[in-house]
Amino acid sequence: MENNTVSYAQDAAAVQALDLTEPIRQKKRINRAKLQENIWGWIFVSFLLIGTTVFTYIAFILSVWISFTDYDAFIMTTFWEGLGSIHPDGAFHWYQYMFSPEGPLGIAGESEDFWNTLGSTVFYLIGIPIGMVLSLGISVLLSRDIRGTGTFRVIYYIPTVASTVSITVMWTNLFGDGGLMDSLFGLSLLANDSTYWQNRACVIILTVWKGLGGTVVLFVAGLNGVNASYHEAAEIDGANAWSIFWRITMPQLYPTIFYVLVTSVIGGMQIFVEPNLIFGNYPATGNQATSGTRYNIPFVGFIFGVFNNGEWAHASALGIILAIIIFVLTLIQFGLDSRRDKV
């Protein structure tokens, strides 16, 4: 008993001592503050986190799932029925279908359409290097200490903010049959008798013209960020403007160029509105079915056309292929980037 009371007293004293000691108390308070910060941090990001998870990641998983099914708007009535129907010809039916050539009866596959649309999308990517070289030149001009650079920057940015639908309507008239470009310069790129290479060139001109401003603004920002002291040092050492540009400006501008390249390849693979409004929907009907315009439908236009036909599983499979292509292209670019850093 004695022992017990003593131990109780000791315990009490110890507890008192604990209560009185400053460090442990402080630790407790910090913990509570930390807990609160953790809780509030998660509350603040919760909306973005839920949105990204539900509308991107879960949607992507669903997309992969749907691509294995036989989900068709005109056969399945409910969403669950569609999800439950794995394709009778095997889960990878649509992936085999898009890579196998069209059979004699026209049902075995669609590899012709697949490669045509993918090819035209890749062809439209030619606009990216052209636009980058042009905007690099413009931004070098704009980064000289001359007056009115701000005004020029705004002017070059106007096409970027303009509505693509309106721009495309204007473009079809500008380059169309007997249009201004035809009558002034003889450039009938969208006329009835123009080849589909000319049509494609017209789309590239449109994308370059429209995308120039955003790249110029980014490059000007990058050029302004180039350290001026390097320039001065090189100038004192007697370097001429040309070698200063290639040896000092370009390496420092490289991150911006890389960013622009990656984002514009991702965006360029998803080109849809301009060709869709100029050439019409896939599958090409009426006049377009026989003319060259059916070769100008981009890959997203192909997906959209298949979707419009109600073949949702098929369209999902094509969408997954697009995601894989974009992912691989981005990986290749990052791989090249890392190799460059080592050298």
Place this chain on the structure above:
Amino acid sequence: MTNHTETASPENKGGKFGNFMRKIGRAFKNFFVNFPANCRKAIGRFCSWFGFGTFGYTSNKKRKKVFFDVIGYVLLVAGGITMLYPFWWMLAASLAGPVMAADGVTVTDSALNVMITTIFWPDETSQFGLLYNYENAVTLLNSAWQTVTIGGHAYAFWRSIINTLVYSLVPVTVGVFTSAMAAFAFAKLNFKGKNFVFFYCLAAIMIPFPSIMIAQFCVYSAMGWTENGLAMIVPGCFGAILTAFFIRQYLYGLPTSILEAARIDGAGYWRQFTSFIVPLAKPAIMAQFILSFMGSWNNYLAPQVFITSDMWKPLTLAIGQLDTSYSTDVTNAPAVMAASVLALLPILILFAVFQKTIIGSIMLTGSKE
């Protein structure tokens, strides 16, 4: 005058003028005798006038700069005209009308032809008034979809404008606010798993919209969202990682001491966000709001896929519809152009008002969307 040179062939003849001409002749002859050296001299003198020191001639920095400035201005102005002229052409062409014969009935040149051959001003504006094409555009857009009626009147144009405003204002306002919340947490709070959440959200931009739109459509149509426009409203309300990323970059530049002071004075995290972060990050939030608004206004693919009911289609779809039905119509083609000008104007005005904020924000982060 040329006769004098021939008559002044003997020495001391022809007076002062003859001497002068002989001098010129000798100089001319000498020039060709040692052509390469003179060529160098000429080029050197020519270049030194522009400030370049070639072939031993002095260079002049000031003149060199002026020379490059002039070339730069010429190129920039040429580029600027290329950028601006199509917009002027669009506006001018949208006013075109048919050319009438003297009797006022027969059309000698169709409105379509007048429109597409416009250079600075159409040959003939519409005979029913300058803005007739715009009235016609509104009429045509109103009847773009026959199902959109109110009390028997087709009002698809006004309806599509309301829809566009709803689709761009509601999700963008809520979405930018939620993105700003996330940005505040990313930039100024320390919580477990912050980096993971950030990169988890950032990785989502790798997934292209066309590859998830079909799954999204299937779910939305199962929930009925494609019939009432919710498919365009709800997803945007959860914010976008690129918006959050941009505001986060801006918040990094703000001093943390303000928040610490607020914390010591007993302000909770919500209070810190609403009364310190939102007012301080106003420029960044405004810029992102305007950019997202423009993106939503110009959006074409998402409503094309998600909206099945004509009642809820936005303006871009109405113009696309008009373009497919009337773009080669000889009388109504200028109305299509007028309609696209109508869709363009609000964005251009918004850009003109906020250009400083927008360009500044893009230059700050390199985020284009």
